[in-house]
Amino acid sequence: MSTYNVSISTTAQKKPKPSQDQVPFGTVFTDHMFMMDYEPEQGWHDPRIVPYAPITLDPAAMIFHYGQTVFEGLKAYRADDGRILLFRPEKNFQRLNQSSDRLSIPPVDEERVLDHLMKLLDIEKDWVPSTEGTSLYIRPFIISTEPNLAVGPSRTYTFMIILSPVGSYFAGGIHPxxxxxxxxxxxxxxxxxxxxxxxxxxxxxxxxxxxxxxxxxxxxxxxxxxxxxxxxxxxxxxxxxxxxxxxxxxxxxxxxxxxxxxxxxxxxxxxxxxxxxxxxxxxxxxxxxxxxxxxxxxxxxxxxxxxxxxxxxxxxxxxxxxxxxxxxxxxxxxxxxxxxxxRGKLEDPFGWVVELNENIQSGSNLYSS
Amino acid sequence: MSTYNVSISTTAQKKPKPSQDQVPFGTVFTDHMFMMDYEPEQGWHDPRIVPYAPITLDPAAMIFHYGQTVFEGLKAYRADDGRILLFRPEKNFQRLNQSSDRLSIPPVDEERVLDHLMKLLDIEKDWVPSTEGTSLYIRPFIISTEPNLAVGPSRTYTFMIILSPVGSYFAGGIHPxxxxxxxxxxxxxxxxxxxxxxxxxxxxxxxxxxxxxxxxxxxxxxxxxxxxxxxxxxxxxxxxxxxxxxxxxxxxxxxxxxxxxxxxxxxxxxxxxxxxxxxxxxxxxxxxxxxxxxxxxxxxxxxxxxxxxxxxxxxxxxxxxxxxxxxxxxxxxxxxxxxxxxRGKLEDPFGWVVELNENIQSGSNLYSS
Missing domain, CATH: 3.20.10.10 (D-amino Acid Aminotransferase, subunit A, domain 2)
Structure with a gap:
């Protein structure tokens, strides 16, 4: 499925999936995550999908001291027919690069990271919930990793994407x-x-x-x-x-x-x-x-x-x-x-919706209760 | 020496010390660091001095996403007679708490963390360089550690102090x-x-x-x-x-x-x-x-x-x-x-200088050339 190479190492120990409507926002994460690294000589390199796990950083890593970091937030939705849909994801990676420019962080290849995200979603598709108002929240982010207390841009960075199933933002629909x-x-x-x-x-x-x-x-x-x-x-x-x-x-x-x-x-x-x-x-x-x-x-x-x-x-x-x-x-x-x-219930005259792929199985029944 | 309890675990593998005048600012760190953790039920707890080493955090730790963090910067100087001197360190911990207040981070006990710093410096005293313009840079900082993507204050934090020997800021003295x-x-x-x-x-x-x-x-x-x-x-x-x-x-x-x-x-x-x-x-x-x-x-x-x-x-x-x-x-x-x-060369009529303790040995000769 992927146009771009990405190394994949999957976990043998999959987590139980939470109930679709009882997940507090942003506290449950899927089995895998995407990572790649930057250094000046190699640019962005070593794209990889790995088991979701803690990351290890030097206490002097610049992210802890000078806040050089950017992020994005978007969602994957499950349509009634089981398809997984994204809403204008290319706009998120465009904005990620605009944010990076302001923070003196090197840009990513927008098309490539979107492709990597699709691959990650393909692996995690059973995690996309299906009931009204639920979705799989997607958090791409870049952190500055060089261990250096001198104020100034980091030489090294890590780009990550983590995924979190989220319940309905407003229980019972929107209210003022x-x-x-x-x-x-x-x-x-x-x-x-x-x-x-x-x-x-x-x-x-x-x-x-x-x-x-x-x-x-x-x-x-x-x-x-x-x-x-x-x-x-x-x-x-x-x-x-x-x-x-x-x-x-x-x-x-x-x-x-x-x-x-x-x-x-x-x-x-x-x-x-x-x-x-x-x-x-x-x-x-x-x-x-x-x-x-x-x-x-x-x-x-x-x-x-x-x-x-x-x-x-x-x-x-x-x-x-x-x-x-x-x-x-x-x-x-x-x-x-x-x-x-x-959610694919209405026609999309704007071409906003991007489908994960055309042949995935419905994963909604794989969710617990 | 310490009034407050702190657990100490020292490293067997001490690093070679760099040349006093050739250290780029903030890139070399000493053998040990101080850490303590916060959670609402226990407050700040588990103060410990441990070998300097990478730290491990969930990729969803709030520090990576919402920037809830504060830091300080101060220096330990070596006097000609070998004494180790700090300059108004209590002001740094006062300001740390003022910064924390703005960032919705729970305050530390200022007297206690200064005491912990003194203990850490006592263990690392051989790292305080002695030549003109050099010092041991001290970086206390607090990071928000709760794995949670909901925007809002973290429930958990880690306070750390790392130490870095620094050469003269301006080679050849100050210049406009x-x-x-x-x-x-x-x-x-x-x-x-x-x-x-x-x-x-x-x-x-x-x-x-x-x-x-x-x-x-x-x-x-x-x-x-x-x-x-x-x-x-x-x-x-x-x-x-x-x-x-x-x-x-x-x-x-x-x-x-x-x-x-x-x-x-x-x-x-x-x-x-x-x-x-x-x-x-x-x-x-x-x-x-x-x-x-x-x-x-x-x-x-x-x-x-x-x-x-x-x-x-x-x-x-x-x-x-x-x-x-x-x-x-x-x-x-x-x-x-x-x-x-x-540096203890001039009288201190203001009571600004705090000495590490009165009986430490001169560590300046322990530095490599």
Whole structure:
């Protein structure tokens, strides 16, 4: 099946597979993983599929000290007929290279790593769950491995792909959440790393997220780091607003992650003759739209939740309710369409879906209960 | 010697020690390291000194994905009489806990980890080099170890201390460098992680530093992320200016690292009746001071270089020369005084120096040539 060579060493001791709906996100991993290494003389080399196992690094490996690392997140879905489908995976590897560029990490061959991923998925296909809302989460990542405390790019790297079966992100389907508009902490600023999928962008938000959760909010809405005025993204999702008939999402000005779900929603809405305006949108504009009754829907978008409707915003102690805390019409239609395309239930006029291969067996019955 | 219990397992195979002056920074490590672990039920536990060796982590360990990690850097110096001296080490562990607070990492007992460090140094004392400008670099760090891809604080952590003998930072003593004033990239913004010593702050600067070096600059001077107007720090050092008799350093407004050398220099200058003004200083002010001939000295400060005089600044294509590219009087006096105190050559009226213990043998002759 594979166009590119990859060495394969399989495990004799396969793990029991968990119940499809009871897996906490990102805590169970499959039997195998993909690895390859980089050094300047050989470039990326030694691609291999090996049993999932701990990795060994020098305590001075640069990943532990200076955060030179990038990652991606995508999913494999099981269609009702047993086929395994990926959603625009080439976009993830494109973005991985864009993130790597920002972090001074050498690029991978996008076509080749996608091929390696397909080979890994072929070996692990029994791990792709089948019930509604479940999927096999795919985490490609690159870590800097040179043992060196001098601040500067590593000479060596390891690229890995690990796989994790995940249950439904929202038990019982999507439901609107309450979001705190963050004033104290900053996620990213133009000229920083906000557009890259790199480790430091995530832990920097933990304090704000913990504070928000203490007060009953599901997550935070980040404002721009310069004026604390313009909306950037929510938690680790992009965000959309429908105000007076106009669908708006913050423009990619350099500090916002270029979401693949975001991109797909923009294309989908355009195909429905509901174009999205990508522009600056201030939190004041959103609150004015609430005051004059023109705010219709707000929703976050990302690989994990696909669509996460926002039912309430909390800014400077002022709460506003969106669409009566109900799922909006556009939110629901987008969710149904994207998840329908992803799972092969709906036609895919965009050519977004990539099938693992045409002759694999249905593995859904191999799952325990 | 130790007040606190720590298990010790020593190596039978000691490494050859490198030549004192030819060690590239941060690439050679001693025979042993310190480790302890954290989990919610036990807190920090199992403090141990073990042979320096690779560590093993699950590929899903959170350090590889979300950057939840902090570190410190300090040095042990060998005095001419063989004593081993540390410079304000308690300040490093205070700052470690401040960084941990920002990154949602549980604090360590500062007194206890300093005691553990002393025990480790006692075992590794032969690794502390003795020639001018050399030292044993100490790198305490904490990594998040829980295997979990859900974005949020780890439940488990490992704290480690590794030691690396380092040669003279500047061969032949300090010399003024050329610095590029960065306009495109941003290091940190208020509300971000700029005041914390955390991995993501360092790799985010690699692209700017590489661009600056291509054009012959030694490093970059970071401006504030909001207005790109006010000076923050240079590379990974704090910065001082002497303009028309006034010594100025950027105030700690939340995005600048609270340097221990910076703090010591402020205290030292105050003791000389040359107080430092901690305030906002714009790059325009510095260029105006050049134009009217009032700029006297510019220097960076940090643990690695202690004092790094700036001989030239490069901003928007305009180069200015500071003090004729010569080491300024204050820069030299500060360097001589701080390094003199650190190495026990000068009296320490501030109580900054902590001696390893009073009865250790001189290990300097144990070094290979």
């Amino acid at each position: 959440v309450t979001i705190h508009v963050e004033e104290q902490f900053t996620r990213a600023t133009k000229g920083g790393t906000g557009m890259a999928k790199t480790a430091g962008n995530y832990s920097s938000g933990y304090q704000a997220q913990a504070n928000a959760k203490k007060e009953g909010n599901a997550d935070v809405l980040w404002l721009d780091g310069v004026e604390k005025k313009y909306i950037e993204e929510v938690g680790s999702m992009n965000i959309f607003f429908k105000i007076n008939g106009e669908i708006i999402t913050p423009a990619l000005t350099g500090s916002i992650l270029k979401g693949i779900t975001r991109m797909s929603i923009i294309e989908l809405l355009k195909s429905w003759d509901m174009p999205v305006t990508e522009r600056k949108i201030s939190i004041e504009e959103v609150y004015r739209a609430f005051a004059d009754g023109t705010i219709e829907e707000v929703f976050g978008t990302g690989t994990a939740a696909i669509i996460s409707p926002v039912g309430e915003l909390n800014w400077q102690g002022r709460k506003i309710t969106i669409n009566n805390r109900e799922i909006g019409e556009i939110s629901q239609r987008l969710y149904d369409t994207i998840t329908g395309i992803q | 460098v050329t610095i590029h004033v960065e306009e495109q990239f941003t290091r940190a913004t208020k509300g971000g992680t700029g005041m914390a010593k955390t991995a993501g702050n360092y790799s985010s600067g690699y692209q700017a530093q590489a661009n600056a070096k291509k054009e012959g600059n030694a490093d970059v001077l970071w401006l504030d992320g909001v207005e790109k107007k006010y000076i923050e720090e240079v590379g990974s050092m704090n910065i001082f200016f002497k303009i028309n008799g006034e010594i100025i350093t950027p105030a700690l407004t939340g995005s600048i690292l609270k340097g221990i050398t910076r703090m010591s220099i402020i205290e030292l200058l105050k003791s000389w009746d040359m107080p430092v003004t901690e305030r906002k200083i714009s790059i325009e002010e510095v260029y105006r001071a050049f134009a009217d001939g009032t700029i006297e000295e510019v220097f960076g400060t940090g643990t690695a270089a202690i004092i790094s005089p700036v001989g030239e600044l490069n901003w928007q294509g305009r180069k200015i020369t500071i003090n004729n590219r010569e080491i300024g009087e204050i820069s030299q006096r500060l360097y001589d005084t701080i390094t003199g105190i650190q």
